[in-house]
Amino acid sequence: MLHIINTRIHKTQIYKMSCNNRELLIGNKVVVTLVFLLCLVHSSESLRPLFACDPANELTRTLRFCQVNLPVRVRVQDLIGRLTLQEKIRLLVNNAAAVPRLGIGGYEWWSEALHGVSDVGPGAKFGGAFPGATSFPQVITTAASFNQSLWEEIGWVVSDEARAMYNGGVAGLTYWSPNVNILRDPRWGRSQETPGEDPVVVGKYAASYVRGLQGNGPSRLKVAACCKHYTAYDLDNWNGVDRFHFNAKVTQQDLEDTYNVPFRACVYDGNVASVMCSYNQVNGKPTCADENLLKNTIRGQWQLNGYIVSDCDSVDVFFNQQHYTATPEEAAAASIKAGLDLDCGPFLAIFTEGAVKQGLLTENDINLALTNTITVQMRLGMFDGNLGPYANLGPKDVCTPIHQHLALEAAHQGIVLLKNDGRSLPLSPRRHRTVAVIGPNSDVTETMIGNYAGKACAYTTPLQGISRYARTLHQAGCSGVACAGNQGFGAAEMAAREADATVLVMGLDQSIEAETRDRTGLLLPGYQQDLVTRVAQASKGPIVLVLMSGGPIDVSFAKNNPRVAAIIWAGYPGQAGGAAIADIIFGAVNPGGKLPMTWYPQDYVVKVPMTLMAMRASGDYPGRTYRFYKGPVVFPFGFGLSYTTFTHSLAQNPLAQLSVSPYKLNSAIFNSSSNSIKVSHANCETFPKMPIHVEVSNTGEFDGTHTVFVFAEPPRNGIKGLGVNKQLIAFEKVHVTAGAKRTVQVDVDACKHLGVVDEYGKRRIPMGEHKLHIGDLKHTILVQPQL
Numbered sequence: 206m207l208h209i210i211n212t213r214i215h216k217t218q219i220y221k222m223s224c225n226n227r228e229l230l231i232g233n234k235v236v237v238t239l240v241f242l243l244c245l246v247h248s249s250e251s252l253r254p255l256f257a258c259d260p261a262n263e264l265t266r267t268l269r270f271c272q273v274n275l276p277v278r279v280r281v282q283d284l285i286g287r288l289t290l291q292e293k294i295r296l297l298v299n300n301a302a303a304v305p306r307l308g309i310g311g312y313e314w315w316s317e318a319l320h321g322v323s324d325v326g327p328g329a330k331f332g333g334a335f336p337g338a339t340s341f342p343q344v345i346t347t348a349a350s351f352n353q354s355l356w357e358e359i360g361w362v363v364s365d366e367a368r369a370m371y372n373g374g375v376a377g378l379t380y381w382s383p384n385v386n387i388l389r390d391p392r393w394g395r396s397q398e399t400p401g402e403d404p405v406v407v408g409k410y411a412a413s414y415v416r417g418l419q420g421n422g423p424s425r426l427k428v429a430a431c432c433k434h435y436t437a438y439d440l441d442n443w444n445g446v447d448r449f450h451f452n453a454k455v456t457q458q459d460l461e462d463t464y465n466v467p468f469r470a471c472v473y474d475g476n477v478a479s480v481m482c483s484y485n486q487v488n489g490k491p492t493c494a495d496e497n498l499l500k501n502t503i504r505g506q507w508q509l510n511g512y513i514v515s516d517c518d519s520v521d522v523f524f525n526q527q528h529y530t531a532t533p534e535e536a537a538a539a540s541i542k543a544g545l546d547l548d549c550g551p552f553l554a555i556f557t558e559g560a561v562k563q564g565l566l567t568e569n570d571i572n573l574a575l576t577n578t579i580t581v582q583m584r585l586g587m588f589d590g591n592l593g594p595y596a597n598l599g600p601k602d603v604c605t606p607i608h609q610h611l612a613l614e615a616a617h618q619g620i621v622l623l624k625n626d627g628r629s630l631p632l633s634p635r636r637h638r639t640v641a642v643i644g645p646n647s648d649v650t651e652t653m654i655g656n657y658a659g660k661a662c663a664y665t666t667p668l669q670g671i672s673r674y675a676r677t678l679h680q681a682g683c684s685g686v687a688c689a690g691n692q693g694f695g696a697a698e699m700a701a702r703e704a705d706a707t708v709l710v711m712g713l714d715q716s717i718e719a720e721t722r723d724r725t726g727l728l729l730p731g732y733q734q735d736l737v738t739r740v741a742q743a744s745k746g747p748i749v750l751v752l753m754s755g756g757p758i759d760v761s762f763a764k765n766n767p768r769v770a771a772i773i774w775a776g777y778p779g780q781a782g783g784a785a786i787a788d789i790i791f792g793a794v795n796p797g798g799k800l801p802m803t804w805y806p807q808d809y810v811v812k813v814p815m816t817l818m819a820m821r822a823s824g825d826y827p828g829r830t831y832r833f834y835k836g837p838v839v840f841p842f843g844f845g846l847s848y849t850t851f852t853h854s855l856a857q858n859p860l861a862q863l864s865v866s867p868y869k870l871n872s873a874i875f876n877s878s879s880n881s882i883k884v885s886h887a888n889c890e891t892f893p894k895m896p897i898h899v900e901v902s903n904t905g906e907f908d909g910t911h912t913v914f915v916f917a918e919p920p921r922n923g924i925k926g927l928g929v930n931k932q933l934i935a936f937e938k939v940h941v942t943a944g945a946k947r948t949v950q951v952d953v954d955a956c957k958h959l960g961v962v963d964e965y966g967k968r969r970i971p972m973g974e975h976k977l978h979i980g981d982l983k984h985t986i987l988v989q990p991q992l
Contacts, residue, residue, distance in 0.1 A: 253374035256582075257309045258590040265308035271590060277424070277583045284579060284588075285572050290558065293571050296578070297541075297553040299517075300327070312582075314514070315549055318363050318380040318418065318428075319398060319657035320344055320779070322370060328377035329367075331660045334600040335375050338366045339608040339662055339780070342616050343655035344383065344410075345755050346776030348400035349798040349845070350618035351912040352938045353413045359615060360417015362608050364428045367418075369598035371428075378585045380418065381431040381481060381514070382657070385411040385467035388756075388802050389439045389829055390815050392724040397655045397755025397777055401801025402830040402842065404463050405933050408470025415475035426478055426584045427595065432471035433481035434516055435492060435503070437464045440485070443723040443815040449526045451816070452486040457966030458926060459820045460487075469507055478511035478581050482545065484519050491523035494536070499544030512577040515540070517549035524552070538565035546574040604662035609781065616778040616785030618910070621798035622771070622846040624763075629747040629770035631792025631848060632674075632706050637747075640675040641704035642668045643697045643740055644711045645683040645733070646753045652714040655755060655777035664780050667710045667751065670787030678704055682740070686714050688731030694739055701744035708790065709737055712753035723815065727759040727807045734762055741768035751775055751786055757804035761839055774800070792848065797910035797938075799845035803831050803838055821928035832932050843914050843933075849905025849943060853913070853980040856898035856948050861984075863895060864991040865955055865970055880922040881969040882990060889956035895986065897951045899979055903941035913937045913949045913979065919961050920973030920988075926964040931978060934958035953977070959988060 258271035265271060270284035285293070287307060295302035303311040316328030322338040324331050331337055341347065341359050350356075370376035384398040385407050400410035411432055420427035437453040437460065440446065455464060471477045480503050482493040492498055493515045503509045523529040524536035537556040540548070548554075560566040586593035622630070632640070646652055650664040668679055682697040684690070701707040711733050718724055728734065741748045741763075747770040750763050755777060763769040773796070778785055788794040813827065822828030822835045831842035866888050899913050916931040935951045935958070953959070959975050960968045970988065977984045 342779035343777035404466035412475035431479035434483035670783035
């Protein structure tokens with residue numbers, strides 16, 4: 206609808222026009238008329254049939270659940286009170302049925318937006334006015350930027366495009382993203398979907414991306430995000446064990462200290478609208494039927510303001526494959542009573558009515574579930590009788606130049622330089638005029654966007670990107686990443702002999718690592734290693750090895766080979782990945798990414814079964830992730846080189862002593878045997894935060910970005926089973942020009958940052974000397990009880 210408001214500014218006639226809530230200031234009536242016509246065209250291509258409460262429907266527009274001036278809870282209860290039992294049950298599943306007599310349309314809850322709007326779920330479709338959407342780097346790559354503002358900005362762009370597609374009638378508003386599981390084992394096929402192995406990083410990524418997706422409103426939602434897969438889910442199909450039958454045996458210590466941390470951050474800090482329970486069991490109970498995990502923890506302790514959804518067919522899985530209940534009606538009742546609100550799959554639609562008739566479930570149990578789902582739909586504006594404040598978004602807002610540039614920038618920031626002997630990089634377009642581009646991933650498109658992706662706006666392959674800087678000689682070397690033969694090696698060697706430099710683009714793709722497909726080892730597949738070695742031997746110029754992968758790869762052979770001058774990990778760098786790789790190789794961009802996971806040697810996975818969930822080292826078991834692992838690495842967590850050099854110094858002398866007081870002046874709550882105080886007993890609100898000022902100096906010749914990591918190493922006192930090497934408590938991304946300095950402030954909070962988890966799953970603050978590690982700097986804080 207067009208609204209024209211006659212107003213005057215500095216005696217000049219101005220017309221303020223609103224076209225689908227997009228305001229324009231226009232100083233000419235003729236232009237207003239023209240834009241009015243454009244508005245009509247824009248409206249006709251973007252408006253979709255209203256989901257509910259259509260003002261043109263005289264039968265429903267006066268119903269209380271359609272009255273936007275009433276509180277949401279009142280509207281929700283009014284709607285539920287009008288539904289029959291059968292209508293309610295058909296709303297418990299992802300393809301929720303329409304209720305025509307109340308003017309409510311059907312709705313598909315399942316859409317995906319892991320790193321761009323995806324058509325993996327049935328809720329989104331590409332074609333027509335929406336042939337594609339911006340495909341950002343896969344999450345593991347974006348996580349390597351360690352840039353929280355970037356993560357949130359990507360979420361904003363994705364939700365803009367999601368709303369535009371919703372307005373166009375080809376997508377929903379509920380997106381089951383992000384994946385916030387910990388990258389516990391390097392073989393996991395879904396490593397690419399996660400922000401890495403550190404629970405603090407994963408939690409901050411989750412909260413940032415969710416805020417971007419959902420918008421800043423405390424009650425209204427732009428789109429509804431979902432953090433998945435809760436919990437201790439990080440095995441798909443390994444050595445005969447699959448996710449549908451796996452029982453994850455997890456200690457309370459690891460659950461509280463590692464696996465649940467990102468989900469708590471998602472709910473607490475991100476205010477996410479949904480959490481998805483997983484296929485696996487945890488300690489013998491399916492997560493989607495575990496009242497303690499769902500009702501008591503997510504909704505009770507964490508106060509989720511939203512709904513809990515099952516992974517697709519999870520309820521069916523725990524009945525038919527895990528045989529957790531004797532009848533399907535018992536399975537339906539167990540899941541709903543545990544706190545499940547929505548079933549991805551038909552199971553609850555089929556068996557819930559029988560559960561009610563058998564007395565296993567009450568209609569009020571169903572009402573509680575619907576309260577949570579319909580509340581989210583109300584917060585999305587689906588019952589407002591209009592398309593809301595985002596009605597102006599349409600095809601013109603998808604794949605915009607700004608969005609595509611952000612995809613390129615995200616790839617720039619996430620790519621990690623792992624080796625650069627003799628400052629071989631960056632290459633010079635003047636000296637390296639001919640470049641051999643070799644490898645099975647050298648001219649790929651869809652490989653760059655990984656899984657849970659949609660249709661990209663456009664692609665720039667590595668070959669295309671490098672061709673912008675130099676003449677290229679291209680040879681694949683292998684037929685696909687499986688690299689089953691060496692028939693193409695000779696041509697690849699010949700190209701390397703003729704070129705001034707050689708770029709080998711190797712690694713993995715979805716045929717090696719994916720959902721339902723875990724890896725068996727960490728080495729490059731097939732004959733890839735032989736191809737790298739032979740081409741390196743033949744090349745007359747520097748060899749640059751570029752790796753595409755989600756999980757880590759043991760490339761010790763290349764790291765130790767002096768003929769391989771440089772190694773770059775690109776992850777799965779998104780639609781603009783080839784341009785980003787080339788920009789970094791030729792120095793248009795200075796790499797600043799850092800590894801969000803440990804790169805283990807192949808020997809690690811020979812010793813450690815994927816099914817072992819323990820994080821801490823014990824006996825011959827070396828432990829998992831940088832926090833607990835005791836053993837050699839190929840590259841450590843947080844590693845990444847730059848074309849410049851950075852140094853750290855403490856700009857001010859931070860405090861060296863901190864007194865911790867309990868909330869009651871009672872020495873009994875100080876545990877002398879463990880020399881610690883429970884965080885729940887500490888008077889955290891009164892503790893002063895300890896500011897640490899880190900001065901970062903760029904001592905090299907290139908401008909660059911640097912990530913300041915602050916790790917805490919707890920004292921070795923009486924807390925049993927602690928086993929932590931160090932843990933990340935904060936990180937900050939900073940851009941420093943060549944020769945300049947920047948100061949970064951990190952506020953250390955004793956309760957939040959210096960706490961550890963004991964063997965009972967209780968968080969404690971150990972007394973004694975805590976060591977902060979900031980690059981090469983170390984600072985000791987003595988924490989003492991004040992009783």
